[in-house]
Amino acid sequence: MKYVIAIINPHRLDEVKIELEKEEVHLMTVSEVLGCGRQKGVTEVYRGVKEVGNLLHKVKLEIAVNDEFLQRTIDAIIKGAREEKIGDGKIFILDxxxxxxxxxxxxxxxxxG
Ligand SMILES: Nc1ncnc2c1ncn2[C@@H]1O[C@H](COP(=O)(O)OP(=O)(O)OP(=O)(O)O)[C@@H](O)[C@H]1O
Ligand SMILES: [Mg+2]
Known part of the structure; x- marks a missing residue:
């Protein structure tokens, strides 16, 4: 079993949810969080994203999955969240x-499940 934690841009949440549903991943926890990536908020603020200090508004998804669901979960998150831009987010996978x-x-x- 794995615990998947994904930090994504809030405006990608609906799309990520749709992609996860397609893969029959329905159970999840979603939180609004503040985060800082490599750019420390600077470039993303320049692009007009609201800031709090150098912290940016992000969404955290937490999904516990059986091993056979891991790869499709990761793929669905990437499919929904990737814009090929800095700040697209990150996925952490824990045992x-x-x-x-x-x-x-x-x-x-x-x-x-
Ligand atoms: N090493 C980390 N530890 C904890 N949280 C992180 C880490 N890296 C990224 N995050 C979280 O993920 C969010 C999105 O990160 P982001 O996509 O900006 O990563 P990045 O490493 O800066 O990559 P990129 O260069 O593509 O922007 C951050 O705002 C933060 O909430
Ligand atoms: Mg970044």
Whole structure:
């Protein structure tokens, strides 16, 4: 199991969601966050994106997946979020040790999806 954390531009969220739905990835957590990339906000501010100090508004997606869903999840995020511009975002992939569905007590791959 993997835990996928993707930081994307807010205006790409709908498109990323559509691409994930196509791959039958429905379960996710979405947060509004502030982030700083390599350009420290400077170039992106120049392009008109709202800033808070050198932090830019981003969206964070968190998706726990079974291993066979990992690559299609990554591909869908890239497809929805890539504009070939700085600040397009980043995907972090973590090993996920376990997962518990609170309602049933199911664990691991059963609980995840
Ligand atoms: N190493 C990192 N650690 C934590 N968060 C990061 C890291 N790199 C990027 N992020 C997050 O991802 C967001 C988008 O990053 P961004 O796409 O600007 O990456 P980048 O490395 O600067 O690449 P690019 O040159 O394509 O802009 C950042 O605003 C930040 O929230
Ligand atoms: Mg950047």
């Amino acid at each position: 996920l040790k376990d997962c518990v569905r609170i309602r049933t007590g199911e664990r691991g791959t059963e609980a995840i």
